[in-house]
Amino acid sequence: MEVVKQNVRVSHDRKVLIELPQTAIPDQTAEVIVLFENAAPGKDRLDEMEDAMSDPMFLADLAEIREDFRYADVDEVGR
Helix, strand or coil: CCCCCCCCCCCCCCCCCCCCCCCCCCCCCCCCCCCCCCCCCHHHHHHHHHHHCCCHHHHHHHHHHHHHHHHHHHHHHCC
């Protein structure tokens, strides 16, 4: 088995082109694994964070975490 790693740019039509070495046999089956960062860049990411600030489930999780650490924080301050 031979491993080929390439960093390629995703085109606007979301296609990538990879080149294989001469050792690849035509019509041979190849396993292709594509890894890419799916986090929204820049403004989109800020929009997602703003949406989270009004999301009931997110706010409930924050309240639960705050309650979980309420007494731990009091113990730390008292030292």
